Amino acid sequence: MPRAPVAEGVSQFHKAYPESEIRIIEGSHAELIEPLRDGELDFLVGALRDPVPGDDVQQQSLFEDHPVIIGRRDHPLRNQPGDLQKLASYPWIIAAPGTPLRMRWEQMFESAGIECPDVPIECGSVITIRQILLESDFLTLLSPDQVAVELEAQWLSAIGQPPAGLHRTIGITTRTGWMPTAMQRDFLAMLEQAAKD
Structure with missing residues (x-):
């Protein structure tokens, strides 16, 4: 069963507080960090940044994510995993430079002494990536x-x-000194429990 701690946390919170309203805003870290700083968002859940992007925000780890290489079901390399040289000969769609996933992807090739392949399409939208794949x-x-x-x-x-060793840390980013309400504290506790489970 795949892990989906955010969805599990939201589901548990809604059961506990059925009258509450939850707004989930999707976007890149670059798009969401300023609304967080401005107080428009309560917190971010996603890949943590290293270093922390300023002393006005703080990060808390939830779990370690271990990405895998994904392609279509009948991709020519489906039965030839692990050959980075062959993997480098195919086009890649990957997140923008500077994102944790892109940095891990670059490390994957650089640590093997292989030049990073071209990235004809940079994209962070899983829906778009899925369709292209x-x-x-x-x-x-x-x-x-x-x-x-x-x-x-x-x-x-x-x-x-x-x-x-290729992994990224998924966690929560909040404003430094942010004081959550009782309901927000409960939601974060449920999210943390879902990540542990």
Whole structure:
């Protein structure tokens, strides 16, 4: 069963507080950090940044995510995982430079002494990435949780595991000194418990 701690946390919170309203805003870290700083958002959940992006925000770890290489179900490399030289010969769709996932992707090739392949498409939208993968030989690096339905339906395939040690920390980012309400504290506690489970 794929891990989906955010969805589990939201579901548990809604059961406990059925009259509450929850707004989930999706976007890149770059798009969401300023609304967080301005108080428009209560907190961010996603890949933590290293270093922390300023002393006006703080980060708390939830869990370690281990991305895998993903391609379409009948990708030519489906039965040849682990050959980074062959992986580098295919086009990649990956998040923008500076994001934790892009940095891990670059490290995957650089640590093997292989020049990073071209990235004809930079994208952080899982929906868009999924559609491009289904219709091409593109590869990407994603958490299996992000495409769990597509993997289960065998529309996409895990082409291979990246080198050991390639991971990113998923967590919560808040404003420094932010004082959550009792309901917000309960939600964060449920999110933390879902991540542990």
